[in-house]
Every structure is written in C-alpha cells, then in structure tokens.
Amino acid sequence: MEPQTPYRPGLFRYLWVCGIAMALGWGIRGQIGHERGAMLAGVLGALAVLLVTLDRRKRQRFAWVCLGGGIGLAIGGSMSYGAVAGSLGKPGCAMVCTSLLLLKGAIWGAIGGGGLGMALSDVRYRARDAFWLLPLAAIYLPAAAWHPDGEWSRDDNTWGLLAAGLALVAWLRWVKRDRAAFFAAAASAVGFGIGFPLGSWCCVFGERTGIPIDWWKIAEMTWGLCGGLSWGVAIRAIDEDAVSPPEPRHAWPAALGIVYAAWFVPLWNGLNVFTYWGLERRVMPAGIVAVYGLITAAALAGLIFWMKLSNWRVWNETKTVKALMTWVMTIAFCFQFVKMAYPNGMYGAGFWFTQIVFFVLMVLLGRHIVKRTPRGFVTVCCGIPQ
Numbered sequence: 001m002e003p004q005t006p007y008r009p010g011l012f013r014y015l016w017v018c019g020i021a022m023a024l025g026w027g028i029r030g031q032i033g034h035e036r037g038a039m040l041a042g043v044l045g046a047l048a049v050l051l052v053t054l055d056r057r058k059r060q061r062f063a064w065v066c067l068g069g070g071i072g073l074a075i076g077g078s079m080s081y082g083a084v085a086g087s088l089g090k091p092g093c094a095m096v097c098t099s100l101l102l103l104k105g106a107i108w109g110a111i112g113g114g115g116l117g118m119a120l121s122d123v124r125y126r127a128r129d130a131f132w133l134l135p136l137a138a139i140y141l142p143a144a145a146w147h148p149d150g151e152w153s154r155d156d157n158t159w160g161l162l163a164a165g166l167a168l169v170a171w172l173r174w175v176k177r178d179r180a181a182f183f184a185a186a187a188s189a190v191g192f193g194i195g196f197p198l199g200s201w202c203c204v205f206g207e208r209t210g211i212p213i214d215w216w217k218i219a220e221m222t223w224g225l226c227g228g229l230s231w232g233v234a235i236r237a238i239d240e241d242a243v244s245p246p247e248p249r250h251a252w253p254a255a256l257g258i259v260y261a262a263w264f265v266p267l268w269n270g271l272n273v274f275t276y277w278g279l280e281r282r283v284m285p286a287g288i289v290a291v292y293g294l295i296t297a298a299a300l301a302g303l304i305f306w307m308k309l310s311n312w313r314v315w316n317e318t319k320t321v322k323a324l325m326t327w328v329m330t331i332a333f334c335f336q337f338v339k340m341a342y343p344n345g346m347y348g349a350g351f352w353f354t355q356i357v358f359f360v361l362m363v364l365l366g367r368h369i370v371k372r373t374p375r376g377f378v379t380v381c382c383g384i385p386q
Contacts, residue, residue, distance in 0.1 A: 011236055014052050018232035019225050021048035021325075026224025027217055028332045035077035036268045040332060042073030042112060043261050045228055047325040049116065049235045062321050064119040066261035072115025075164075076108030078157045081196070085219065088197075089204040098197045104158055105196030106189040109227055110165045113188025113234060114172060117181030120238055125176075132171060140164040165189075184234040191230020195223040261324055266331045 025041030032040065046069030050059050058065070081104050088097040118125060140160045169189075172182045199222030206215035 011233070014232035014236040015229050016232075017052045018045060018048045018235070019228040021045055022228025022231065023221040023225040024329070025332075026227070027221040028335070029077075029224070030217065030220040032269050032335070033077075035074045036265075038077035038108075039070045039074035039265050040269050040328070041224060042070035042115075043265050043328055044325070044332075045069055045073070045231055046116060046119075047261075047321055047328065048228070049120075049231055050321045051325065052232070053120075053235055054239055058120055059321055061119060062324070063258045063261070065116065066258070066324075068115035068117075068119030069112065070260065070265060073108070073112035075111050076104075076161065079104055079108065079161060080157075085196075085200040085203070088200050089207075097200075100158075101196040101200055102193045103162070105223070105227075106193035107158065107161050107165045108196075109188035109190070109192030109230065110169055110185045111161065112192075112227075113231065114165075114168050114181055114185035116188070116231065117172070117184025117234065117238075118178065120184065120235070121178050121180040123176055123178040123181070129176075132175070136164055136167050136171075139167050180238045183237060184231075187230045187234040187237075188227065191233075192223065192227045195226025198226065199223045258324075262327060266328065269332075269335060 022041060022045040025044035029037035029041045031037070043066050046065045047062075049069070050062050050065055053059065081101065084097050084100045084104070087093045088101070140163055169182065169185050172178045172185060199219035202222055203215045203219035206213075206218060
C-alpha cells in the first residue's frame with residue numbers, strides 16, 4: 001500500500017484569506033489611525049495566517065503570533081504618509097512621491113513581517129536577545145532626529161524606522177540566522193512596498209473618473225490587500241519548509257499575548273473611537289481619565305491572573321483562533337458604527353455604558369476560550385500537563 005501524500009492546499013487559499021483579512025484591517029486602520037489602528041490590522045492579519053497554516057504547532061503559539069504581527073505593524077504606524085499620498089497627483093511630484101510611498105511601505109512591511117516571522121520561526125529567542133535593543137536604539141534615535149532642513153517633523157520618523165528596519169533585517173539574517181523570519185520580513189517589505197504606491201495611484205485615477213465613492217478608502221484597502229498577500233506567500237513558504245516552533249512551555253507569555261489580542265488592542269482602539277482621535281481630556285476631566293486608566297490596568301491584570309489560574313485549557317487552538325478573529329472583526333465593525341453615529345465622540349453616560357458592555361463582552365470571550373471540555377479532547381495551549 002502506497003503512503004498517502006499529505007494534503008497541501010494551493011497558494012490561492014493562503015492569498016485570499018490573508019489578503020481579505022488585511023484589506024479589512026487596513027481599511028479600519030484608516031478610520032482609527034496611527035499606531036493603534038495599525039495594531040488592529042496586524043492582529044487580524046496574524047489571525048488569518050494562523051487560520052490557513054497547516055502546522056498545528058504554529059497555531060499553539062497564537063498568542064506570540066498575535067503579539068509579533070500586531071506590535072510589528074504598530075511600529076510603522078508612527079510614520080506619516082498622508083501628505084505624500086495627497087501630493088501624488090500634483091505636477092512634478094509623481095516620481096518623488098511614488099518613491100517615498102514605496103520606501104515607507106517597505107519599511108512598514110519589513111518590521112511587521114519580521115515580528116510575524118519571529119513568532120512563527122523555529123529559531124529560539126532568549127531573554128538575552130533583548131540586549132540587541134540597545135544598539136538598535138542607538139541606530140534609530142539619531143536617524144529619527146535627522147531632517148534635511150534642520151526642523152523637527154513628525155515625518156522624520158521615516159528615517160529612524162528605515163535605520164531600525166535595516167538593522168532588524170540584518171540581525172535576523174546574519175546574527176540569528178532565522179531564515180523564516182528573514183523571508184517573512186522580505187516578502188512583507190515587497191508586498192507593502194508595492195501596495196502603498198499602487199493604492200495611492202488607484203486613488204488619484206479613481207477621483208479623476210468622477211465616480212462618487214471613497215477612493216481614499218479604496219487606496220487603504222489596496223495597501224492592506226497587497227500586504228496581506230505577501231503574508232500569505234510568507235506563511236505558505238514557511239509551511240512548505242516544514243518550519244515548526246518548539247512547544248510552548250510557559251503560561252505567562254501566552255497569557256500576555258492573548259490579553260493583548262483580545263483585550264488591549266480593542267480597548268485602546270475603542271477608547272480612541274469613543275472619544276474621537278484621542279480627545280480624552282476634552283471629553284472627560286483629567287482625573288477621570290487617570291481613574292479610567294487605573295481601572296483598565298487592574299482589569300487587565302485580573303484577566304491575566306484568572307487565565308493563569310485556569311491553566312489555559314481551551315477547546316483547541318483552531319477554535320480559539322476562530323473565536324479571536326470573530327471577536328476582533330465584530331468589535332471593529334462596531335467601532336465603525338459608533339464613529340459614524342457619533343462623529344464627535346461620545347459623552348457622559350453613553351460613553352460609560354459602552355465601556356461596561358465592552359468589558360462584559362470581553363469576559364464572556366475569555367470564558368469561552370478557557371471553558372473546560374471533556375477529557376481526551378482538551379488541548380493545553382501553554383504546555384501545562386492535564
């Protein structure tokens with residue numbers, strides 16, 4: 001009897017799942033903006049990667065993958081590209097703006113893809129690797145402070161992130177020799193590098209057609225689509241290379257990762273939406289903002305401690321990933337409704353009522369994830385024996 005060849009889906013499955021998820025996430029990112037919005041897109045993209053991978057051991061590290069993808073893309077959110085994209089159609093600006101958009105997209109993608117790849121890789125990262133952040137900061141800070149005309153500009157962070165991104169890719173390639181993370185960073189840089197100018201040109205030509213739709217949103221979703229396609233290519237190549245991360249051993253890092261994906265990212269973005277672009281101090285007195293921050297921190301700590309005590313038993317890693325993705329997408333759609341219904345933010349009792357509902361829904365999600373299942377069907381996500 002001939003041995004059966006393991007089933008491997010075609011490239012299209014990886015592309016459409018990751019592409020659609022990231023296109024949605026990036027379109028929503030534009031409504032929220034900057035680092036916190038990019039973090040939401042990164043988590044959605046990371047969860048899509050976990051849904052399509054065939055490697056069960058990768059899905060067991062869903063917390064690390066959400067951290068890597070979310071924080072990796074959030075770093076790029078400190079760059080400004082709106083002025084460059086807006087000047088693309090002006091006479092004499094096409095070549096310069098296209099080049100800058102390609103550069104910004106490649107930087108954004110390289111750092112985000114590198115974070116995702118490190119979480120998916122079989123190379124072991126230790127605590128001492130954090131010391132490499134010191135020379136990375138030494139490279140980043142002078143570059144971030146440099147500006148050709150001598151004036152400080154928020155857009156200067158492009159040069160700081162360019163230096164940091166190159167250093168990160170070089171470290172992955174020649175110091176850690178992490179082939180999976182290096183390929184993910186390179187593929188993501190190509191995808192976002194193509195997507196930024198492509199989406200911006202779609203916006204320019206689309207507006208000239210006179211068709212009354214939001215062409216800027218089309219551009220944003222094109223950026224996300226191209227980035228998601230590159231993440232699909234990366235995870236397909238890593239799957240083909242049979243790269244599997246080691247079994248997770250410690251519950252605390254995984255607990256932090258799941259709280260980050262299921263609680264912190266929606267909460268931070270929700271606070272922005274409900275108070276409209278960070279106008280927290282105009283909506284509420286400073287003292288109330290501080291109290292709200294303390295309550296949030298205490299709730300986060302309590303959720304982590306509760307999940308630690310429950311030993312993190314989940315239905316299985318695939319169902320957990322699906323539940324998380326459904327949760328994040330549902331919350332993102334709710335944010336869009338709130339932003340349209342209350343364009344200037346929510347005030348008073350309406351704001352606090354939505355926050356209470358938000359916390360209750362998150363607790364219910366946590367109970368769904370850690371619900372005890374029949375013996376023999378339980379999967380221990382963090383390597384804790386039954």
